[in-house]
Amino acid sequence: MNVSDSEMIKEILIENNDEVTENIDEADVLLFNTCSVRQHAEDRVLGRISNEASRKSKKRNLKIGVIGCMAQRLGDDLHKINKNIDFVIGVDQYKNLPKIIHKKRVKDFTETTVNNSEVYENIYPIHSGKFNAFVTIMRGCDNFCTYCIVPYTRGRERSRNSEEIIKEVELAASKGFKDVTLLGQNVNSYKYEDVDFAELLKQVNEIDSIKRLRFVTSHPKDLSDSVIKVMGESEKICEHLHLPMQSGNTDILKRMNRGYSYEHYRGIITKLRNKMPDIAITTDIIVGFPGETEEQFNDTYNAMKEIEFDYAFTFKYSPREGTIAAKYTDQIPEEIRLERLQKLIKLQEEITLKKYRSKIGTIQELYVEKVSKKSDKELAGRTRDFKITVFEGSQNLIGKFVKVKIVDAVGWTLKGKLIE
Ligand code: SF4
Structure with missing residues (x-):
């Protein structure tokens, strides 16, 4: 979602005759598009801002702006955390950039007003x-999973006009894009007038010259x-299909407010497997959710198996x-969370290798992206x-x-032999 927002922000700025540079030394403004989903993401971006702030001593007019979920979540506090931040802009205010x-x-400027109808139409x-x-x-997102910050930072769920979406996909297709990913926090609840997600998929599927269509994220x-x-x-x-399971235990799913059982x-x-026997399914799992017992963790382990x-x-x-979950009093100690995580990683590595090896001998279509x-x-x-x-192949096959x-299958990579 942040990659997509960054592209949209670039478009807003270019429309205003600003220029995007790949060379940080040339930049007059540095924008940090941030994620709040885990503490680790926030810590990393704060470290990065501190590193880049030293540029201000060489370039006095350099402005540093923080945008995205962390800007929305922390607002003015970001100015206290790092004095070099000039402005903080929330997720519904990008048109003002x-x-x-x-x-x-713009010193110490903050604009994080929530606008629950902003969908950045016509951009x-x-x-x-x-x-x-x-x-x-x-x-x-309207789901308020108890561990998740997204509904607080990105606001209420709203769908874009389906005609605008089709127009954007057609535009991408006309520029030569063959592979399109539809994005949203919960794409399955897409609804614009009488167009639901199934109907939207049908309409995008009709667009000539698009060869591959994907979507994230789905909610079970x-x-x-x-x-x-x-x-x-x-x-x-x-x-x-990427389908977050989060836990294999129904009581934990209930405490997470996920709205489904295992x-x-x-x-x-x-x-899904009946309809599409070759479908690959990927997922997200959280271990060590507050109150998770050894037994409940084992349910997740067994579900993955x-x-x-x-x-x-x-x-x-x-x-x-x-x-809500941050207030639960039965938080799991870090060492247990880590131990459970390592168990799952080990199990998944074995399963992934088995899955990848099962592809040996099959013929696959590849969209060639790079060297x-x-x-x-x-x-x-x-x-x-x-x-x-x-x-192995010549570089003119890229694209x-x-x-x-x-x-062969090595780790998370398949090896192939060109046949066509
Ligand atoms: S559905 Fe996804 S984005 Fe929405 S609250 Fe749950 S985890 Fe967060």
């Missing part, structure tokens, strides 16, 4: 990724049968000030089910679709 950065003096971001265009379809309580049906029937929708989650996986995700993003619970990091004789691309695959036969 040109005005703010051109003020002669068509520059999709700076070479091959994949991220298109935001909705903003905010809102992933409807009609969306699963459209996924199975639409040739452009890729065989990959059995419900398991049922969705069965439906049962479902066999292709990949899992596993996290230790990180208390976020202002959320491989390890060897300039090799190229890297993604399969439809989102697996990075490297193969093209090729067929490869999978010959």
Whole structure:
């Protein structure tokens, strides 16, 4: 979402005749687009701001601005945390950025007014990724999972006009993008007038010259049968779904306010695999949520064994000030959270390797994105089910679709042999 917002912000500034530079030494303004989802993300950006602030001694007019969720969450306090920050702009106020950065003096300026109807209509971001265009379809979230800061920073859920979304995808397609990802905190609850998410997927699937369609993030309580049906029937929708499970224990899911049981989650996986037998499923898991007993943790462990995700993003619970779970009194000690996390990582590594090895001998379509990091004789691309695959080939294949036969699996990378 932040990548997408950064692209939109660039567009807002360019429309105002400002210029984006890749060379930090040239910049008159530094904007830090921040994430609050975990404490670690906030600590890192504060470190980065401190490092870059020394530039002010060489360039007196350099302005430093903080935008994004951390700006929304901390507002004025950011000026106290780091005196070098000139302005703090919340997530609904990006249209004011040109005005703010051109003020002669912006010292200690903060604008974080919430606007729960802002969807940044009529702004068509520059999709700076070479091959994949991220298109935001909705903003905010109404779910209030008890561990999550997002509803407090990004505000209430609102969907963009579907015609605007289609226009943006068509624009991206006309610029040569073949792979589109629809974005939102909870895409399954997209609704604009009579267009729901299933209908929106159908409409995007109709757009010529788009070859691959993906979407994140899905919520298990809102992933409807009609969306699963459209996924199975639409040739452009890729065989990959990221579906956060968070826990394999229903009582913990209840305390997280997730709105589904483990059995419900398991049922969705069965439906998805019935409709799309080759679908890759990835997930997010939080371990050490307040009150999680050893038994409840084992339920998550066993759920991961049962479902066999292709990949899992596993996290230790990180208390976020202002959320309900941060006030729970039965917080789990750090060493137990770490121990549980390591167990899950180890298990998932084995499952991922097994999943990747099962692809050996299959023919896969790749969208070739770049030269491989390890060897300039090799190229890297993604399969439809989102697996990075490297193969030997000439660089003029970058940006093209090729067929490869999978010959090996090393860690989280497949190795292929070009056949077409
Ligand atoms: S669905 Fe839950 S975890 Fe996801 S953004 Fe909304 S509140 Fe956060």
